Amino acid sequence: MKRKIYLFAALIIVFGGCKGIYGLRPYKSLTGEEIGASALEFNIKSNEIAALDTLAYEAYLKEVKDTVLRKFLAQPMQIKIYDSNGKKKWLLVNCEVGGFGNLKWNRYGTFNKVPPFPPLINYWRIDSLMTLEKDLGFYTKVNGERINREDIGAGEFTIIIYWARFMGRQSKRLIEQVQSYKEKNMDKKISVLYVNVDNLYYKAFKKKG
Numbered sequence: 001m002k003r004k005i006y007l008f009a010a011l012i013i014v015f016g017g018c019k020g021i022y023g024l025r026p027y028k029s030l031t032g033e034e035i036g037a038s039a040l041e042f043n044i045k046s047n048e049i050a051a052l053d054t055l056a057y058e059a060y061l062k063e064v065k066d067t068v069l070r071k072f073l074a075q076p077m078q079i080k081i082y083d084s085n086g087k088k089k090w091l092l093v094n095c096e097v098g099g100f101g102n103l104k105w106n107r108y109g110t111f112n113k114v115p116p117f118p119p120l121i122n123y124w125r126i127d128s129l130m131t132l133e134k135d136l137g138f139y140t141k142v143n144g145e146r147i148n149r150e151d152i153g154a155g156e157f158t159i160i161i162y163w164a165r166f167m168g169r170q171s172k173r174l175i176e177q178v179q180s181y182k183e184k185n186m187d188k189k190i191s192v193l194y195v196n197v198d199n200l201y202y203k204a205f206k207k208k209g
Contacts, residue, residue, distance in 0.1 A: 025168045029202045032142035038165045039194060042175045050139040050147055050195045054203055057138045069127060076197055077174055078162040081115060084155065086132035092118045094170070103170055111181045114188060115157040132158055139195055147193070155191030164198045
């Protein structure tokens with residue numbers, strides 16, 4: 001019951017906190033093959049595709065005591081940054097960036113800096129105990145294999161992106177923002193992982209129904 005409540009809180013944020021965004025699609029459960037196909041639609045490189053382990057992530061959300069942080073961590077679109085030592089630096093989620101019609105991920109100049117950095121209002125909203133190694137434990141390759149540090153490479157910093165097929169063009173715009181940023185900073189070693197979260201939300205809505 002508690003797990004269902006935590007997930008349902010996320011749904012409230014998606015529809016209550018992000019009013020007026022366009023291009024959403026129906027919820028759907030995705031196989032690994034379908035996640036891979038959707039990722040390729042968004043021009044995500046095959047070695048940068050990942051899927052969320054919903055059971056492991058649900059268990060993690062259940063343990064997060066800070067209710068604001070828990071809501072943030074349950075959002076369908078997130079940007080997480082880790083430094084070269086695997087320390088989490090910041091978290092930025094869909095309902096913080098604003099925008100009518102389309103979310104504006106660079107409205108605060110986050111992607112004008114190297115590494116990216118959001119306004120200080122977002123800076124404290126992180127799980128200070130979370131490391132890159134621990135975070136990777138929530139993700140798999142589309143074939144079900146676990147992802148480890150070696151799979152994403154040793155970058156000067158790592159960007160982890162949460163995206164969902166049901167978020168349609170909103171996910172596409174976020175992914176393009178990160179891809180453009182990486183292209184503009186090719187002199188930097190930047191590791192990127194795009195994590196699909198569709199099944200987390202499909203599961204929550206199925207329970208609700």
